[in-house]
Amino acid sequence: MQTASVPAGIAERRTRAWAPYIDAKLGFRNHWYPVRLSAEVAEASPVPVQLLGEKVLLNRVDGVVHAIADRCLHRGVTLSDKVECYSKATISCWYHGWTYRWDNGKLVDILTNPTSVQIGRHALKTYPVREEKGLVFLFVGDQEPHDLAEDVPPGFLDADLAVHGQHRVVDANWRMGVENGFDAGHVFIHKSSILLDGNDIALPLGFAPGDPEQLTRSVTGEGAPKGVFDLLGEHSVPIFEATIEGQPAIQGHMGSKMVAISISVWLPGVLKVDPFPDPTLTQFEWYVPIDEGRHLYLQMLGRRVGSEEEARSFEAEFREKWVELALNGFNDDDILARRSMEPFYADDRGWREEVLFESDRAIIEWRRLASQYNRGIQTRDVR
Amino acid sequence: MQTASVPAGIAERRTRAWAPYIDAKLGFRNHWYPVRLSAEVAEASPVPVQLLGEKVLLNRVDGVVHAIADRCLHRGVTLSDKVECYSKATISCWYHGWTYRWDNGKLVDILTNPTSVQIGRHALKTYPVREEKGLVFLFVGDQEPHDLAEDVPPGFLDADLAVHGQHRVVDANWRMGVENGFDAGHVFIHKSSILLDGNDIALPLGFAPGDPEQLTRSVTGEGAPKGVFDLLGEHSVPIFEATIEGQPAIQGHMGSKMVAISISVWLPGVLKVDPFPDPTLTQFEWYVPIDEGRHLYLQMLGRRVGSEEEARSFEAEFREKWVELALNGFNDDDILARRSMEPFYADDRGWREEVLFESDRAIIEWRRLASQYNRGIQTRDVR
Amino acid sequence: MQTASVPAGIAERRTRAWAPYIDAKLGFRNHWYPVRLSAEVAEASPVPVQLLGEKVLLNRVDGVVHAIADRCLHRGVTLSDKVECYSKATISCWYHGWTYRWDNGKLVDILTNPTSVQIGRHALKTYPVREEKGLVFLFVGDQEPHDLAEDVPPGFLDADLAVHGQHRVVDANWRMGVENGFDAGHVFIHKSSILLDGNDIALPLGFAPGDPEQLTRSVTGEGAPKGVFDLLGEHSVPIFEATIEGQPAIQGHMGSKMVAISISVWLPGVLKVDPFPDPTLTQFEWYVPIDEGRHLYLQMLGRRVGSEEEARSFEAEFREKWVELALNGFNDDDILARRSMEPFYADDRGWREEVLFESDRAIIEWRRLASQYNRGIQTRDVR
Ligand code: FES
Ligand code: FES
Ligand code: FES
Missing domain, CATH: 3.90.380.10 (Naphthalene 1,2-dioxygenase Alpha Subunit; Chain A, domain 1)
Structure with a gap:
């Protein structure tokens, strides 16, 4: 009775019953999570957030909140390190001007090379968004939400x-x-x-x-x-x-x-x-x-x-x-x-x-x- | 003579003569170590210390210093994060009231559930204590001190x-x-x-x-x-x-x-x-x-x-x-x-x-x- | 088109073309690198620097800049933690007085034991130095510069x-x-x-x-x-x-x-x-x-x-x-x-x-x- 440790066998059997939970250090995929109050995401005012280890950039466009990965496809810089938006529907990376649509993440233009073959061929990961009860919810995963x-x-x-x-x-x-x-x-x-x-x-x-x-x-x-x-x-x-x-x-x-x-x-x-x-x-x-x-x-x-x-x-x-x-x-x-x-x-x-x-x-x-x-x-x- | 490195074979032979010492990054077990001056451990005033990587909580009860592990058996919180003692002989964990005796570490009561089967079945690790020459010594290990x-x-x-x-x-x-x-x-x-x-x-x-x-x-x-x-x-x-x-x-x-x-x-x-x-x-x-x-x-x-x-x-x-x-x-x-x-x-x-x-x-x-x-x-x- | 990842096979082939470059986190050996402006290295005023992960100590002696490893051969302390120079041509380790020449790194004396067998048997690593255009260049590596x-x-x-x-x-x-x-x-x-x-x-x-x-x-x-x-x-x-x-x-x-x-x-x-x-x-x-x-x-x-x-x-x-x-x-x-x-x-x-x-x-x-x-x-x- 000097120490309180559980015999190894019992502890193992016990933790096996919730092994997936123990693995879920970063949470569960394919669920909805609230990340901000609606009032915190104003029109044309990108807000960086992080959830489940992923960096995401929110923005409200014509009243609708969108969410895209906050990392440029080109050289991986954080878009929100210096926000540059030259049209309502897009954000341009501050480094070489790769320009993505908020609604679908598509690379629609590259300001430093309008003739690049990459235009139209790639898209930033987007996250499904719902607003309810004054909260902005994101869906993180790969399934249909x-x-x-x-x-x-x-x-x-x-x-x-x-x-x-x-x-x-x-x-x-x-x-x-x-x-x-x-x-x-x-x-x-x-x-x-x-x-x-x-x-x-x-x-x-x-x-x-x-x-x-x-x-x-x-x-x-x-x-x-x-x-x-x-x-x-x-x-x-x-x-x-x-x-x-x-x-x-x-x-x-x-x-x-x-x-x-x-x-x-x-x-x-x-x-x-x-x-x-x-x-x-x-x-x-x-x-x-x-x-x-x-x-x-x-x-x-x-x-x-x-x-x-x-x-x-x-x-x-x-x-x-x-x-x-x-x-x-x-x-x-x-x-x-x-x-x-x-x-x-x-x-x-x-x-x-x-x-x-x-x-x-x-x-x-x-x-x-x-x-x-x-x-x-x-x-x-x-x- | 440009560099000073010892030939690998010699260095190895030499360090082999004190290999256990090299392994003893955290010190040697089953020895006495002083951790505080006696004057620093007042009656009914728990003092958290750490030695050999172990977190220990000291307290003086009726003049005698006791030492118990500073981590609750239940959910592992640090007892000294918020000291709560409701009797002279015990400390109660601030989280769910698991209550341990200073002298033998025994879980003698649980304030949030007086009928729990766990009461009396577990004990915090205790450390033998000696006071000499105005110093509080602890014995860390598993042998008889x-x-x-x-x-x-x-x-x-x-x-x-x-x-x-x-x-x-x-x-x-x-x-x-x-x-x-x-x-x-x-x-x-x-x-x-x-x-x-x-x-x-x-x-x-x-x-x-x-x-x-x-x-x-x-x-x-x-x-x-x-x-x-x-x-x-x-x-x-x-x-x-x-x-x-x-x-x-x-x-x-x-x-x-x-x-x-x-x-x-x-x-x-x-x-x-x-x-x-x-x-x-x-x-x-x-x-x-x-x-x-x-x-x-x-x-x-x-x-x-x-x-x-x-x-x-x-x-x-x-x-x-x-x-x-x-x-x-x-x-x-x-x-x-x-x-x-x-x-x-x-x-x-x-x-x-x-x-x-x-x-x-x-x-x-x-x-x-x-x-x-x-x-x-x-x-x-x-x- | 939802995600932008390159098929694994292509990415691998591509990075293989510059694999050594990817490995060179600490840079390339056997090259010259500038580390300070000449004006920053004054006579008899040691300057610690670090490059390619190596700690180096610079000093100017009679107008010429020398560079030695900034770690004592004896017990590995950083020489520049407490600079002690008792002759123009040498630096003495502040801990036990091992004394090294700036120009060739040789252990020429030990102030705490003038009869030690180690005297003359070891040398600190030295770095070739060139001064050009107001810059101090070091050569890091093991080849002839x-x-x-x-x-x-x-x-x-x-x-x-x-x-x-x-x-x-x-x-x-x-x-x-x-x-x-x-x-x-x-x-x-x-x-x-x-x-x-x-x-x-x-x-x-x-x-x-x-x-x-x-x-x-x-x-x-x-x-x-x-x-x-x-x-x-x-x-x-x-x-x-x-x-x-x-x-x-x-x-x-x-x-x-x-x-x-x-x-x-x-x-x-x-x-x-x-x-x-x-x-x-x-x-x-x-x-x-x-x-x-x-x-x-x-x-x-x-x-x-x-x-x-x-x-x-x-x-x-x-x-x-x-x-x-x-x-x-x-x-x-x-x-x-x-x-x-x-x-x-x-x-x-x-x-x-x-x-x-x-x-x-x-x-x-x-x-x-x-x-x-x-x-x-x-x-x-x-x-
Ligand atoms: S890193 Fe974004 S455009 Fe180059
Ligand atoms: S964590 Fe201590 S009583 Fe629950
Ligand atoms: S560590 Fe430098 S002389 Fe001992």
């Missing part, structure tokens, strides 16, 4: 749901993001959150789970989002008093408002917490792989609104209250957790040596589902 | 020896530290030291050694410290005037006080210079591996004292005089030397290509002794 | 050519430097250069090349510089108006002065543009490998002068006008291009995936010539 609705949590695209949000870069692999967010037991790190001061919500320290078979529910139907519900809240006793070696140690936060009743995670890596951070709100979070060691943490709050006025009122409330209290105040604790887990998993050691417990059942189910239903593993070679 | 007295220079634990010291981190492998310290010829770098201004000591430029067989003496008895004495001072002519191509070039520092009469190095890598930096003092130095490229440079000065008053007087003298003049002023030169050697040896090239000379005989003897009498090689895998 | 005139562009050593220049470090492999400089099509990046404001020169956007067979001319005669002329200017139509999908897009800079009529590149990697940046001047540029990811960008402007007064007048004009307008203002654009290409080629991916066009014919010819006529590939092992 499926419906965006399959890659967002149920309800997110509902017409009466108003959403607002923000994003930032976190120095941890995207899986640290998903697993931190979808981890019922992690409520413990929020026990002193500023959110509790301004909000009469009930926040236990953790949960004593009941029947393990009832703790999760997977959703894997054809043509619809694939995800896992964590049913820990329903099938466990919330812990509001904790003891250490028999002595009282610490208490949870009692309150009259119930939140986080339904928690679920969806491919390709997006969380839904309902309601949260308030009984009238739902929180959605994406952890978009940037590269092996960073993810874009994109947080959205949604509320069902019945009128323009309700929509405006929610927007004001979002800016004045929820950004500081919830999206920053509350979730900053999560960012520490992701960064602190990162070194343990960065060289794949953590997957073999971690010691899981009852509350992690939902995480394991997510790893299995993701391993089975993803549409491809992104690697440095396939990009 | 031997007597601390075997891993410190003879005399260091003597009851009448009062010691004071300090430590800092140096960006060089620990072997650069040992070899710089135990190198009689390196006196040359101190020729303009501030220590000479304030202290009438004799400091030659170097030594013209006599019979090579008489230059070192190894001590390898059972159950006692293993080390090497450098007898260069006794069996050589000290150089106080140096010439270049027949012309006078530079002079050593004449003085009436003799210092550094006896120099010795001891496993697992600790130096004793007696007397130094004054005829009434002895200097002890540890070069504790932190990781492959850094060591903790821990310097102690000792003086035999016969009364409380002498002890107090020494402590005042240490703070007012010796820290600035000797431990910093004099030894800062050594730090430059270790850092400047580092790139040559970092990829093991230096061990093959170095060109040694007479004064290095003691260093070679140390390499041989360390290769033969160490209790194990630390590697990234065995940790 | 050939005539410096073979490694500089024709005309550079002419007696009536006065030259002035400067240098800086660029974070890109040296080949990015050569190929950017010798790239006729890259004129496009200079279309808004400050040089055009102050100078009535003609600068087209690019060139529509004619017969590909006439676009380059190689010079490979025995005992003379080996290089390639880019004849694009002669055999193509300069582009002053560019269109995108039939619509006018951008115009070149018309002017009365013709520049850059003759452009050539020479082993081991030096450019000549004649005339430039003015009809009375010639620009020479070296891209000296420092290590795999950096080069020394050394720019020289030359003008034929007939008298001391003309020489003085040129020097004043150089400092007052051409440094800001041309060497910095104009060529800063080139530095962006080299840095932006670097990631694509750093892992050798760019050599396989680049899509070249007509204007690149001269670059291809240079790669072939360099692959065939270089005198050796520098690697980390041969150093």
Whole structure:
């Protein structure tokens, strides 16, 4: 009992059940990922982004967002290092003037040699784009893109749901993001959150789970989002008093408002917490792989609104209250957790040596589902 | 004669005699190492340290220092990233409340799930601790710890020896530290030291050694410290005037006080210079591996004292005089030397290509002794 | 047509034609390279430099520049970390006083042990040095050095050519430097250069090349510089108006002065543009490998002068006008291009995936010539 390592055979059998997930350092191919708020991509104002290890350049042309690879075919320079657009429909490489259309990536002209045989023979990789709910989604992969609705949590695209949000870069692999967010037991790190001061919500320290078979529910139907519900809240006793070696140690936060009743995670890596951070709100979070060691943490709050006025009122409330209290105040604790887990998993050691417990059942189910239903593993070679 | 490289065969034969030492980038296992001054580890105030590549968390509980691995068994986060202790005897991980005893590392409770089957089944790695002479020593390895007295220079634990010291981190492998310290010829770098201004000591430029067989003496008895004495001072002519191509070039520092009469190095890598930096003092130095490229440079000065008053007087003298003049002023030169050697040896090239000379005989003897009498090689895998 | 990758077989055949060039990350051995302006190497003032991955220490002794390896034979420390010279003809290592002659690298004395057997038995590597045209050239390799005139562009050593220049470090492999400089099509990046404001020169956007067979001319005669002329200017139509999908897009800079009529590149990697940046001047540029990811960008402007007064007048004009307008203002654009290409080629991916066009014919010819006529590939092992 001196050391905690799992016998090698068991650890191997265990990790084999989610081997594809362990390989997916750069995320899953052939899925939709949000990369920016719509408002951040203005007309004729190219925006460089990176996801799944790929550098992409966005631009809005006549209201429609397009996305092309941000690397010139000729000598490989980064187009966004010096943006030069001489027509609305195109971008010209600043180095030798190779000129590409935003909509299909085609090399339509070369400003330094209008007679070149290369004109018309090549095209930059383009990325399918969808704009919904104030977000710009890209499809990364080589398959025909499926419906965006399959890659967002149920309800997110509902017409009466108003959403607002923000994003930032976190120095941890995207899986640290998903697993931190979808981890019922992690409520413990929020026990002193500023959110509790301004909000009469009930926040236990953790949960004593009941029947393990009832703790999760997977959703894997054809043509619809694939995800896992964590049913820990329903099938466990919330812990509001904790003891250490028999002595009282610490208490949870009692309150009259119930939140986080339904928690679920969806491919390709997006969380839904309902309601949260308030009984009238739902929180959605994406952890978009940037590269092996960073993810874009994109947080959205949604509320069902019945009128323009309700929509405006929610927007004001979002800016004045929820950004500081919830999206920053509350979730900053999560960012520490992701960064602190990162070194343990960065060289794949953590997957073999971690010691899981009852509350992690939902995480394991997510790893299995993701391993089975993803549409491809992104690697440095396939990009 | 254009290049200085040693014929490959000779270099190989030579390095084979100290191959284990070359492998010991992270130091030797199953030895005692000092990591902090006792005064730095206060009651109920956890202190994170790193040695031999391992992250360790110290704490003093009811006066006794304990040491546990600074990585939670559950998801691998660093416990010291956010210290949370809810009982005197334990530390709770800030992420999901796994709670470990300081004294034996046992997982005694989980605050987020008091009914978990994992409680009582696991334990963090603990490190044996000894406190002596105002230093906290840790034992890193898997053997039953031997007597601390075997891993410190003879005399260091003597009851009448009062010691004071300090430590800092140096960006060089620990072997650069040992070899710089135990190198009689390196006196040359101190020729303009501030220590000479304030202290009438004799400091030659170097030594013209006599019979090579008489230059070192190894001590390898059972159950006692293993080390090497450098007898260069006794069996050589000290150089106080140096010439270049027949012309006078530079002079050593004449003085009436003799210092550094006896120099010795001891496993697992600790130096004793007696007397130094004054005829009434002895200097002890540890070069504790932190990781492959850094060591903790821990310097102690000792003086035999016969009364409380002498002890107090020494402590005042240490703070007012010796820290600035000797431990910093004099030894800062050594730090430059270790850092400047580092790139040559970092990829093991230096061990093959170095060109040694007479004064290095003691260093070679140390390499041989360390290769033969160490209790194990630390590697990234065995940790 | 969706992606632009070249079929693997073709890319391989193509890169095989310049495989040695692709291997030459650290440059070519057994050539002369300029490393500093003569004025920067003063009497008795050692100057550390790095080229082709080797650390070298320069010094001027009685007017003559010498170059020795900047690493002590004994324990490998960097001599220039603390320069100590006790005689005009030598440098002594600051660590143990091993003392080397500047002119032949010989270990002539050891200040810490005047009786050592090593004295006279070893020597630091020395580098042949030539000073010409205010530049210090080093020869890196193991062959007998050939005539410096073979490694500089024709005309550079002419007696009536006065030259002035400067240098800086660029974070890109040296080949990015050569190929950017010798790239006729890259004129496009200079279309808004400050040089055009102050100078009535003609600068087209690019060139529509004619017969590909006439676009380059190689010079490979025995005992003379080996290089390639880019004849694009002669055999193509300069582009002053560019269109995108039939619509006018951008115009070149018309002017009365013709520049850059003759452009050539020479082993081991030096450019000549004649005339430039003015009809009375010639620009020479070296891209000296420092290590795999950096080069020394050394720019020289030359003008034929007939008298001391003309020489003085040129020097004043150089400092007052051409440094800001041309060497910095104009060529800063080139530095962006080299840095932006670097990631694509750093892992050798760019050599396989680049899509070249007509204007690149001269670059291809240079790669072939360099692959065939270089005198050796520098690697980390041969150093
Ligand atoms: S690198 Fe883009 S046009 Fe040449
Ligand atoms: S990571 Fe420490 S309790 Fe979960
Ligand atoms: S390292 Fe240079 S003399 Fe010892």
